[in-house]
Amino acid sequence: MSFVRPEIIRPPSEWRSYYLPLTSGCSNNTCTFCNYYGSKLRLRELEDVLKEIDALALFKTKGICLPSISYVVYAVARGWDGRRVFLQDGDALVYPFPRLKEVLEHLNEKFPSLERVGAYATARDILQKSPAELKILKELKLGILYMGVESGDEEILRRVGKGVNYRQMVEAGRRVKEAGIALSVTVILGLGGVEDSERHALATAEILTEIDPDYAGALTLTLVPGTPLAVQVREGLFHPITPFQSLEELRIILENSSFTHCFFSSMHASNYFSIKGWLPGEKERMMGELAYVLARKDPRLLRPEYARGL
Ligand code: SF4
Structure with missing residues (x-):
């Protein structure tokens, strides 16, 4: 099944970012209160992500729109200042490290004014990246991660299907x-x-x-x-x-x-x-x-x- 661009759900502080989808859904789709409950995680092809970054750069430098690229790209890009990017979706940090690194390298190459990349992340996604990998991502301007903690109470975390515990x-x-x-x-x-x-x-x-x-x-x-x-x-x-x-x-x-x-x-x-x-x-x-x-x-x-x- 082909990748469907997710609707834009983002932290309030990412209002001036470009929204670049790497995934749709959430890898932990079991939280009983969440609109991602039951969603199916899909990873976007790296090639498509890189193509979108190229198209974005072409639009921002030369004003050229390509017919093969979603209109959403240009709608979001129009008011974008080239500084911040928010990676979609529910937990974009689940994207495998080598591919994530390549996405960030490509963003840095195409947008020298890039200041910060942000993403939602589950605790499990973070723990699946090694400290060295996180440092490499940071050097490539991954500047902020948004993690839903929800509660510090173990029983409540279990009850709502959070999938991780206090210590994690x-x-x-x-x-x-x-x-x-x-x-x-x-x-x-x-x-x-x-x-x-x-x-x-x-x-x-x-x-x-x-x-x-x-x-x-x-x-x-x-x-x-x-x-x-x-x-x-x-x-x-x-x-x-x-x-x-x-x-x-x-x-x-x-x-x-x-x-x-x-x-x-x-x-x-x-x-x-x-x-x-x-x-x-x-x-x-x-x-x-x-x-x-x-x-x-x-x-x-x-x-x-x-x-x-x-
Ligand atoms: S981990 Fe976060 S995004 Fe995923 S289902 Fe739970 S609350 Fe929703």
């Missing part, structure tokens, strides 16, 4: 940082449901502290229709937390975690309330903002349900 995620994070690649992680408020809310938050603070990433983002659980978790909610087997309980989890995470130098935020569209700042410096201010909202419990202070997004 800590080890993967360490390996990324040792290679000099920036590490951005996400956790999901509400993933333990009502019953395990506090345990989830405390364990998540613990794993964040241990990973000590450069960027940490909190998302709030959003039920994706058709996923096993959405079915569990419908059948009364999983009890989602309320918006204010999600802020309480955020408060526990913030209070109980410590970082060397981390930009922590809950700016993602799934959240009911946004906080952001550099930790540890801005912790007090951020805790104050949360305390204000939690003390009032006024729904008007929250992002309305209709304005939330995945």
